[in-house]
Amino acid sequence: MNAPSITTTAQTNTVSRNFDLAAAFKDALKAALITLGLSIPILSYKTNQSGADLFLTSRWGLVAIVCAIVFGLRLVLHAFTASKAYAKATPSPRQATELVDAGPSAFQKASRFGVPFFLGVALTFPVLIYLIQGGLNESRYWVDLGILILTYVMLGWGLNIVVGLAGLLDLGYVAFYAVGAYSYALLSTTFGLSFWICLPLAGILAAFWGMILGFPVLRLRGDYLAIVTLAFGEIIRLVLINWVDLTNGGAGISSIPRATFFGIPFTAGEDGFAATFGLEFNGMHRMIFLYYLILALALLTNFVTMRLRKLPVGRAWEALREDEIACRSLGINTTNTKLTAFAIGAMFGGFAGSFFAVRQGFVSPESFNFLESAIILAIVVMGGMGSQIGVAIAAIVLVGGPEVLRNLTFLQSVFGTGFDPNEYRLLLFGAGMVAMMVWRPRGLISEREPSVILKERKAISGSLVKEGHG
């Protein structure tokens, strides 16, 4: 009985181990030829109009590039399937016991080395960039990008409380960002309050609006909740546009006071930051200060979230995400739990918003459209709902990615000078999302870390456990 099965395994092994390069090459060539055939009528000629005349411009270079891409991809696909078949034919010795005796999971690996690494890079980022770029002014672009990414990291972490922990799908998170931004803008321009007073006020106001949103949607879950929150986000934006007396409408509020170093302005004057600390004046001082400010705010968000997860309220959020009915029968006041999730999530959105206002010096309703909400939500979903480090990575990819695209100017020499890689941002964004849904449907880091570690960490992949519903 045993003998035949052994031989078959051996055969598959030899077959898959000897990856047939010639056959793969032939197949890839065939695919490239088909592409060539198809692209002759589609790609090879372009019509150009000049006055009344119509010219045909040949584009054989483009055809060659497309064929080469198809050839290469086909070859890679062959190699990929072969290696996969090989891996299948030789099961890992641990496979059978994987469920119980899981080795360090992706999450644990990421948190053991990733967290100190990311934190180190984040803390020294302006210095590193200064050294790499060789000057303060040269590093302006990179520090600015760092600020942008950290803003989204913070927004992602804030929304993670609502979506990731409490399981309340919120499509209107940008509304709280807007509330925070306008709070600072209005309080500082009208009453001349400083940033450090406005920051907590903006948080409180945003939390208040979070509760206002929370009340009507207490009974809703899932899709219905998403639609109501989406509408809420739009309402706030439309109010900002139309309440011209207060918000100056679509023109926005400009000349918002800039951030000061705890009272010392970043100016070239006598009492400015540079003069006080005996430095040569440079506009970058303010940027670097802003960088560390948003880093501190983001880390505060993370710290508070991590602490809350270990407290009854945080555990109640997570339990609420898993099963609402069970929560209620365990004596948890689901009303209060939801409202605190909305309020605290919104509060961090408000902090981020007032930071946005102080950084830009200008706010207008255009900055708070639905796409912003969608990007923040995408960051949370892509990062793996509830995972802090995953959200940070997703923010870097989603916000930093487009900037990388902007810099791919060498592609212009291939596709012509009119080619702007940034125009394909949303296409790539969509493709990336589809790829995520196929390969990592639960986000980059899908494991939920227990809030209590008893002896050693022993995690079981989140993908093995079904999502709660209720």
Place this chain on the structure above:
Amino acid sequence: MSTAGANIAMQNPQASTARQPLLSVRGVKTYYGNIIALKGVDMDVNEGEIVTLIGANGAGKSTLMMTIFGNPRAREGTITYAGRDITKMPTHEIARMSIAQSPEGRRIFPRMTVYENLQMGASMNGMAYFDQDLERVCTLFPRLKERLQQRGGTLSGGEQQMLAIARALMSRPKLLLLDEPSLGLAPLIVKQIFQIIKELNEKDGMTVFLVEQNAYHALKLAHRGYVMVTGNITMSGTGKELLDDPQVKAAYLEGGHH
């Protein structure tokens, strides 16, 4: 079937026992929209008793259990617990009156660890006795002790049921409501769970209200039982009386139960 209930008598439990019932349900009617699910239920659970409610699928057993917890709310009638009217109380406040429930379908938190699930059970009394109670449920359910750090959703069905009961026990309830703890479990595990219910009742004096389809085991365990048919209580009596009743036998005990 419904008329035959008179044989065993719709006796008033209060007449036979002098004690004040811990939980009493009077004329409770519950609706799902316009559909009536409970058509005026009277039932009592005395302190220190195991009371079981048996009935076929869709009779309204789980509805009664959930109605006691205020979800859905009774449209008519009153529910009194320890002398207080809890009919209109919010669910989470009822839960804080030392009533614990292991709801139908276990409803554990699948992505949280066993330990965290138990913490959730203890959260309503501020985790004051958490360590003691953890020890206690770990003695009752040694299987859970091995799996404290494992996610709830990765437990087997029986272990999940144990977790649901253990989680309910963490709040130190006076009254424990169990909805079909034997559902979908192997006979050996069912036996274990029923044994634990018995221990809880005898050693700790816990009052248990048990909704079951597994009528044989439930009636054998219970001091008293009620039979529910399409939203009405049709019979009541001691566990033994109901077990010996030919009607009950024919309707709920036919087939291999030993």
